[in-house]
Every structure is written in C-alpha cells, then in structure tokens.
Amino acid sequence: MAHCRVRFEDAEGIHSIEVTADTLFEAVAQAVVEFREDKHLVRMPAPETDFTVIVLHKPAEHVIRLSKIHDWAKPSTKGGPAEMLRRERVRKMLLANSS
Numbered sequence: 001m002a003h004c005r006v007r008f009e010d011a012e013g014i015h016s017i018e019v020t021a022d023t024l025f026e027a028v029a030q031a032v033v034e035f036r037e038d039k040h041l042v043r044m045p046a047p048e049t050d051f052t053v054i055v056l057h058k059p060a061e062h063v064i065r066l067s068k069i070h071d072w073a074k075p076s077t078k079g080g081p082a083e084m085l086r087r088e089r090v091r092k093m094l095l096a097n098s099s
Contacts (some may be wrong), residue, residue, distance in 0.1 A: 002022075010091060015035060017034045028051045
C-alpha cells in the first residue's frame with residue numbers, strides 16, 4: 001500500500017486528493033470515487049481525463065549531532081570534487097550562521 005496524491009486539471013483549475021492504494025489504477029479509481037462525492041466539483045472527470053499520481057513516500061527520521069556535521073564539513077579531498085563542493089557549501093552555511 002502506498003499513500004498517493006492524485007490530481008487532474010480542468011477549466012476550473014487543479015483538483016487533488018490523497019488516497020492509499022496498491023496500484024496506480026486503484027489510486028485513480030479511489031480518487032474518482034472521492035471526486036464524485038465532492039459537492040463543490042462542478043464537472044466530473046471524463047474518460048479522456050488525464051490524472052497525475054504522485055507516490056508519497058513515508059518520511060524518514062534521522063538524528064544527527066551537529067558535531068558530526070562540523071567534522072564532515074572540514075576540508076577534505078575524500079569523495080572527489082562533487083563531495084568537496086558539498087562540504088564547502090555546508091561549511092559556509094555553518095560559518096554564516098555561527099555569529
């Protein structure tokens with residue numbers, strides 16, 4: 001089961017609802033049921049209506065000690081140029097907010 005946001009757009013704007021489903025087809029079907037029950041929706045989705053389904057992943061929670069970030073952000077060539085740039089960006093953020 002996945003938590004999904006299903007939406008479609010018509011002349012009135014974008015309509016969106018969140019559902020839980022096993023498949024993309026089930027997500028759209030559940031959304032259509034919900035849209036049909038929505039008294040504020042003037043025009044119901046038609047067979048040619050395109051739906052966008054966004055799968056919403058469960059958030060992951062991480063606990064990170066600030067000292068670990070400071071240690072990681074120290075200048076190093078480990079991880080190559082891309083990692084060096086990430087470290088530098090984080091280091092600048094920490095220095096800018098330390099005053």
